[in-house]
Amino acid sequence: MNTSDYYALVQEDADLSKPVLVYGWDDQPHEKDGSSRPYHASAGYKAVKLDMADEAWTARLVAPQTPTQLYQGVLSPYERPVPTVKEQAKDALHHVHNSAVMIVAMGGSFGPQTRDYVAKLQAIVDGSDTVSTVLPPVPHDLKQ
Amino acid sequence: MQLASQTPIVPGEASTATFLGQDENGNITSINVKLPPGKAATLPDNMATTDMLSEFLSGTFALGPRDLSGLGVHWNGDGDSPMFVYGTYNRIYYSSLLGTNNEDLYLTDKGYNVPEMPVRRRTLIQSFTSVNVQDADRITFPKAFTADDVQILITAKTSTPSGTYTPPLCGYTSLDRNGFNLTRIFSDGTPKTTRGDLSIIAIGSVQ
Numbered sequence: 317m318n319t320s321d322y323y324a325l326v327q328e329d330a331d332l333s334k335p336v337l338v339y340g341w342d343d344q345p346h347e348k349d350g351s352s353r354p355y356h357a358s359a360g361y362k363a364v365k366l367d368m369a370d371e372a373w374t375a376r377l378v379a380p381q382t383p384t385q386l387y388q389g390v391l392s393p394y395e396r397p398v399p400t401v402k403e404q405a406k407d408a409l410h411h412v413h414n415s416a417v418m419i420v421a422m423g424g425s426f427g428p429q430t431r432d433y434v435a436k437l438q439a440i441v442d443g444s445d446t447v448s449t450v451l452p453p454v455p456h457d458l459k460q
Numbered sequence: 461m462q463l464a465s466q467t468p469i470v471p472g473e474a475s476t477a478t479f480l481g482q483d484e485n486g487n488i489t490s491i492n493v494k495l496p497p498g499k500a501a502t503l504p505d506n507m508a509t510t511d512m513l514s515e516f517l518s519g520t521f522a523l524g525p526r527d528l529s530g531l532g533v534h535w536n537g538d539g540d541s542p543m544f545v546y547g548t549y550n551r552i553y554y555s556s557l558l559g560t561n562n563e564d565l566y567l568t569d570k571g572y573n574v575p576e577m578p579v580r581r582r583t584l585i586q587s588f589t590s591v592n593v594q595d596a597d598r599i600t601f602p603k604a605f606t607a608d609d610v611q612i613l614i615t616a617k618t619s620t621p622s623g624t625y626t627p628p629l630c631g632y633t634s635l636d637r638n639g640f641n642l643t644r645i646f647s648d649g650t651p652k653t654t655r656g657d658l659s660i661i662a663i664g665s666v667q
Contacts (some may be wrong), residue, residue, distance in 0.1 A: 325638050
């Protein structure tokens, strides 16, 4: 028999009919007679009681912490939402921008392939290209 | 002693009841008692509440020197659990009451009996790893602290997959007692969605 109740903490407005991200973990020791005590989650969160044995909780405490989701009482690795093509384009532009600093510092410049690549990325980011679902191919050499 | 008035009872919030008492000289004194939220509780017989204790210690409940020790019970609104209170006017100690042992000594939530009187808040250090995480991930503490004043130290365990030795820069947002949101970027342009491992030390308090 368990010595405590174990809880996953999720956002207060989380819709438990869908997989939800776990924001924290806590335990609540039982009373001496083995009965449960009410658990009060901190502001902004609600607690979902887990069907978890003492041993499993102890193992979880010392295991690496990874983003976890909760769905119908089952814990599983968190499935990150796939970034939109616009978000991917922003990251790609950021990467090109970083490389540009070095190229210019060394007296170089972007070649036509790279300029075309950047223009396509910018079109996705600023919303003028709403058709593309994947990023344009990355130039082999940014000076080309 | 007679109940004079009581503030409206709101679920989850304490209400205040005002009693009128009369001493042997006929003086009427009003006494405010804070009533705990939640379900009705049964206090042991002959036990003073914290309000009675404070009245007692401050000399309005009974005359006496300020260094006179007293005992009482205080209801902690957060956990809806009784706190044992003892001390003098200048210095008051608290301890959680959860039950009694075979000798009928009151026990704290850590299994100590009351004369041991551990401090109410303790520092807890949690050291853990977080694997396969990326920017914007929610990092949870293995176990929640009981207050939001948590300090964290984040060390990136892995270098970038691009082969350079530029470590990711790590920070955080939305830090509270349960965890934090990770910010993790690379100064060499590696996409921030690249995953890696972290070693984290979190220092906070528990009751």
